[in-house]
Amino acid sequence: HFDTTRANIEFSGAVAEDFLTEVGKHPEERADFKGNMDVEKLEKFINEKGVENIPLCMITVTNNSGGGQPVSMNNIREVKEVCKKYNIPLFLDACRFAENAFFIKLREKGYENKSVLEIAQEIFSYADGATMSAKKDALVNIGGFLALNDDELAMQCRNLLIVTEGFPTYGGLAGRDLEAVAQGLEEVVDEHYLEYRIKSVEYLGNKLVDAGVPIIEPPGGHAIYIDAKRFLPNIAPDKYPxxxxxxxxxxxxxxxxxxxxxxxxxxxxxKGKLIPAMMELVRLAIPRRVYTQSHIDYLIEIIIEVYKNRKKLEGYEITYEAPVLRHFTAKFKPLG
Structure with a gap:
């Protein structure tokens, strides 16, 4: 789960559990699909907690909190089989479905000759529903959607939407934004665009690796993630490296x-003591269709310069935090 997804789940009174595959927890290890779910752990959890306590299962494609790493089609299929076995709806956090589909085309046997659109359609065919922030793979600056194949549930959502956002035909958005979303969803599956996109991020990642900067490897689809634990091993997690x-x-x-x-x-x-996150990362998300290579080269220079002077860096402490999604509004002061 990414931050806003997790926060909404927990705000509603539920608990968000993660079952990331083991290799996905190790930034320095390379694997084709580090965003995969551990299917064995998923099924064990279902048996331990009881089906009646699990309203849905969600896969994030690509895995934003774990380096923008893709999920394989085989893994999606296996998760679907488990969900079907226990009658649990499978949802997709589909923000970067096109990038994930392109990685499947590049890396998964049997998909090299399929179009990104065909692969994306198969991904969605396994889902009972999907959430989508359109600011990602719909190539727009506002909007999103909820997709469902349960008519009764969809009606409940529409009724709530009218109270909170607006009528279902526009959901609080201007017509021009809805048209942009529709256009973006068509353009994002263009393989020339996706090749440019993935290679741009890969270029940044490879240059940083060559300079010794620790990142999550291999480079993800939409961002490079610096491994702060290896970048600043002298700063403890509770000092926020x-x-x-x-x-x-x-x-x-x-x-x-x-x-x-x-x-x-x-x-x-x-007791008020920090329980650290599994990984300490810094995300450098690359805006779509904005930067040239000279921008990326400038970024590389800045990161390498900071890395050279990393021993001068000190930790931070939080001076203000909100009870939910604290990272959006938290205030800090440097230590020392």
Whole structure:
């Protein structure tokens, strides 16, 4: 689950559980589909907690909190089989479905001669529903949608939508934005665009690896993720090494990035002690159809400069945090 998905789940009173495949937990290890779900752990969890306590299962394509890593078609199929066995609806967090489909075309046997559109259609065929932030693979700056194949559930959602967002035909959006979403969904499956997109991110990742900067490997679809644990091994998770890098990148070169670690996913135990996130990362998400190679080269220079001076960096402490999604509005001060 990514941050906003998790927050909405937990705000409703449920608990979001993650079953990332083991290789996905190790930034330095290379594998084709590090976004896969651990199917064995999923089924074990269902048996332990009881089907009646699990309203749905969700796969995120690609895995945003784990490096933009793709999920294989075989894994989606296996998860669907488990969900079908226990009569649990399978949903997709489909923000980057086209990038995921392109990785399947490149890396999964049997799909090399299929179009990205055909692969995407197969991905969605296994789902009972999907959530989509259109700001990603619909190539627009606002909007999103909820897709369902349950008419009764869809009607319940429409009724709630009228109260909270607007009528189902527009959902609080202007008509021009809806038209842009429709256009973007067609353009995003263009393989020339996707090749340019994936190779741009790969170029950035490979240059950083060559310079010794620790990142999640292999490079993901939409972003490069710096491994803050290896970048700043001297700064403990409760001093937020990822946030230290985020601040320094901005001070050094005006580069805006985001911490995906214990600021975003950390929790407190009963005694108020931080329970760190599984990984401490800094995400450098690349805007679509905006940057040229010279922009990326500038970014590389800034990151390498910060890395060279990493021993001068100090941790941060939180001076203000909201009870939900604290990373959006948290305030910090440097230590030392």
């Amino acid at each position: 990822g946030q230290a890098i985020v601040c320094e990148l901005y001070l050094e070169g005006g580069v805006r990035s985001v911490e995906i670690g214990s600021v975003m996913f950390g929790k407190y135990d009963d």
